[in-house]
Amino acid sequence: MTLTPFFRVKDLRFRYDQSWVLDGLSFEVREGEILGIIGPNGSGKTTILRILSRVLMPQEGEVHLHGKNLLALSQKEIAQIIGVVPQDTYFPFPFTVGEVVLMGRSPWLSGFGFESERDLQIASQAMTLTNTLSFSNRLIFELSGGERQRAIIARALAQRSQVMLLDEPTAHLDIGYQIEIYDLIKKLNVEKRLTLIIVAHDLNLASEYCDRLILLDAGRIYKMGSPKEVITEENLSRVYQSKVLVEENPVTGAPRVTLLSKLMSKKYREKRLTARSNRIS
């Protein structure tokens, strides 16, 4: 794995209105890695993806893509390098899966433009890879959540981008689909040498699949490093304000997180027991 930085983010600050959502972030994304961004709700995870894909412009700081300032590129040039998979896409009209995947070719087309044979070929390759080719003629909103998310990943793949940003790609999916999507992500990383940045809300999946993690806390990087360095009881309980148990996954060796209810903690249970015995006596 080469270690040339893909993205270099320096002193990034961003706000929608009054308060800073991102408050001085600096990090690098290495070529060929899977970088996970974790953190509580509202810590600025999705905002980072929006800035990296230049949907939003930061008020302060710089983002460099392959050494070039992101602001110097056209939206089209950015889309040729960066593909994005949103959390969920609402389709108000009956588009077929094939049509949606082909939209991934847009950064390479201009004007009215019909897709060429080559565009069709790239789209069907993307669909083969994501196992969506068999339902290419079905309407996108007839699919299950997992199938639809795979189709959206195929669209991002059809962009032939070098990096893929995924925003909680498994947020609405059950565990079977979650594993399926993350296995697909891993496969793309290994086989296609794709660099991936994933905003993850599931800490265990992030821990298992990501090479490095960024733990955000209120718009700042609380901890950055390998899953073993980031997923610790101390870090998580501090940032998430909640008790967790971290142990080693016996199968993979990655850190595994168990959530502990405040109601279930030993101390609390003891208190309740003594209270009850007091009442009885």
Next chain:
Amino acid sequence: MKVLSLKKWLITIVLLTILLIVTIIFCSFQGSADIKLKDLLEIFSNSPSQTWWNTKAIILLKVRLPRILLACMVGGALAVSGVVLQALLRNPLADPYILGVSSGSALGAIIAILLGLNITIGALPLIPLFGFVGGLLTILFVYHISKIHRKISIQTMLLVGVVTGAILAAIIMFITSMAGPHKVQGIIFWLMGSLSSQEYPMVVIVSLYVIVGILILLYYARSLNLLVLGEESATQLGLEVERTKKIAFIGASLITGAAVSVSGLIGFVGILIPHLMRMIIGSDHRLLLPAAGLFGSIYLILADTLARTLMAPTEIPVGVITAICGGPFFIYLLRKKKTIFFH
């Protein structure tokens, strides 16, 4: 994988164009005055100086044909405007009538007429221009009122559109009932729509607006596909969203304004035709937009022919026909293909 190809595009467009031409010819020979195809041949075969201006030729070429061509332009404009507004607002319920754009255009045109601007300055006819500005201001107003924290609330937008349209319609009713001797006729013209009493110069001008507007919108048809995904996804697929939206809003207002300023408020074409075409040919705007335009033309020509022949010599307002024929059919489609609209 079945997706849009140049071949499918050409075949569909050519077929619809042939259908449109057939409709125009067929409807030219419908009406209270009995004119047959052989009469037309007679008109053309004789030397023009002698028989050219006989009654039949006048009815055919100076009464029916301009009216049919106007219906062609207005129907196409309303249907395309519906397609574009639905894509821009990501909302299957959007159309120029419901969002108040039509009423805004009508009010603009009425103001131009009241100010005595019923003239052409250079190549710029002022009535359609005022219609365009009225429509554009209305859609911008509705759009910005519905914008809450950078996001468009679709429910709010429909409500604001309906209310704005109602207010504008009330103003139109007030103005037309105050002005002019033909009060009732004026109100009927503006609120129910009519394609009668327009002459060639106006038809040519409106055609110019509509054709230019539709060509511009057609160029952005692929971008409309991306806008349907939402502004964020469209940006991430390389689209300059703000510029595209601006051009699409202006284009839709241009063709709506031009159409409404000569025909009044004709409902249902803008919402019925886009959905009907989506069910038949799919949602890809590169084909949907021109196909809806052509089919909107055909639909309004047929509706207007019914309006002038059904109870001749009394004329039914064309908006009544578009609603009575279109409404039940639309409800039938909704029942049949529920999943497409409510998922």
